[in-house]
Amino acid sequence: MVKLEGRQVATVALVSEPFIENAKLTAESAGFPVVQKARLRTSALSNLNPDEIRRATEPALDEVIKALTSDVTVEAFVHAAPAGEAFEVFEGTSTGSAWDSMNEAFIEYGWGDGFPLVPPTEQKVVELLKTTRRDPDEVIGILEPGMGMATVKKIAINAVMAGCLPRHRPLPILIAAVKALTDPRMLFRVIACSTGPHAPMMVINGPIRKEIGLNCEGGALGPGAKSHTNSVLGRALRLIMMNIGYAYLGAGDMDTIGSANKYSMCLGENEEENPWEPYHVEMGYRREDSAVTIFGVESQLEIFDYQSQTPEGILQTFAGTIPCIGSCSTRYWLYSERWADNCLLMSPDHAAVMAAHGWTKEDVQYYVYEHAKLPARFFKNTVEKDRTRHGNRWVFDADDSTMIPIAGAPDWFRVVVVGMASGKSSYTTGTGKAITVKIED
């Protein structure tokens, strides 16, 4: 709508109460210094009946008319906390109390994720900047929704706050991750701003995994000493989304319930126990390259099967676990301009069974695509018909018991081998395309 204003089409946005701050942030970040909105007197329009929507909308008429026919009043969005090159100084009777003051302030500003932060002193930031050949002021990309400029230095500052040390080599990894986030196929605005619990999951491949002590085995996505590197890298990416992309809760990030995945999600592929080619090689890189892939994750499910001894047996368990109509990923293939790369986080023993029977990754993808389906009645109840591509509306005319795919194609199910042999794989529902970027100094 801001683009329309620039092309001399006056606009007004209908905004329900919870999205007022989000509307201000979005408009201001896109370079539009005013907020032309009409407030709908309701929490949200979802799940309301037509009469309720009418009652919420009618009072907005005068605001709509005024926004479209009156001179525009400037109402600039002002971020409460300092940006750019500002320094903050904290005092205390001890180092510990100065650090406490810093954390209290950073939390008040909204700069943190709720856990204690490492002070981003100039010394610590310079230590990280020494690990890259890039200029600190180089702009890697512009991050939505706030359109913040992701400079190498700002990435380093957030990496320090997350607990990254030079031995974690955060800068090359996070720079590659930020590049992935700015690929339009990622649907990053959805991941950052959605009312859903979307989070970026970093999957790292290549020699860098061993260099930095990345956990690719048991507990790779969880807490613990073995996953220290995983934890701080994933955490840094969340802080980058907040402090560079302005995805602050309530304004840029409209998540309704939240998810622990949003704190940190980073793993290394267990290439050593992967019977197939590593994920990044599948994406066109060399085995000796290091790369990071960002998956937009909505939620994570366990797939527990330590009994089946055939590919069909195991994948039947997969196919029975993953269809869930409540997941956006299940319906994305019905819409225009929507993709969902879901991730089969396959345990080494499940992968070994596949390979022992001569199954390739493509075989796995095809089986899951053909067998992970839901009856049409679920789609009819939940999916917005008017939002569906015309060519897909046959779903609404199908018999209620017709089994419908939950993905647009077999390759919407990506395979990554991770974890330890235990009969337990995992599945993440996706948002957007998974994007792979080479890690370079």
Add this chain to the structure above:
Amino acid sequence: MKMNESTDILKTLSPVAVKAPLRVEPAKRPASLRDKTVGLLWNGKPGGEIALGVLAEMLDKRFPGVKFWRSTWNSFPFTRAQHEDIIANCDVAIGTTGD
């Protein structure tokens, strides 16, 4: 760094990025919606099309000759072609945002 026996100083950098220097000037507004074409832009979220319909109904009663244009597609973000479609057909536009 100690200033004196009883004070410790911690000096930190800001993690917050400077925003890209984007700027869009507001469009000139018509004095009235009479005889204008109003675009009704639905973002595809449930209920949004009903809200737009309610407003269209009320605007129709208030402004003689007002016309309404609805897209044949319901996706967001809009593509470039969709933007051009709106610009070619509408004088002003009302859009639903969020949920």
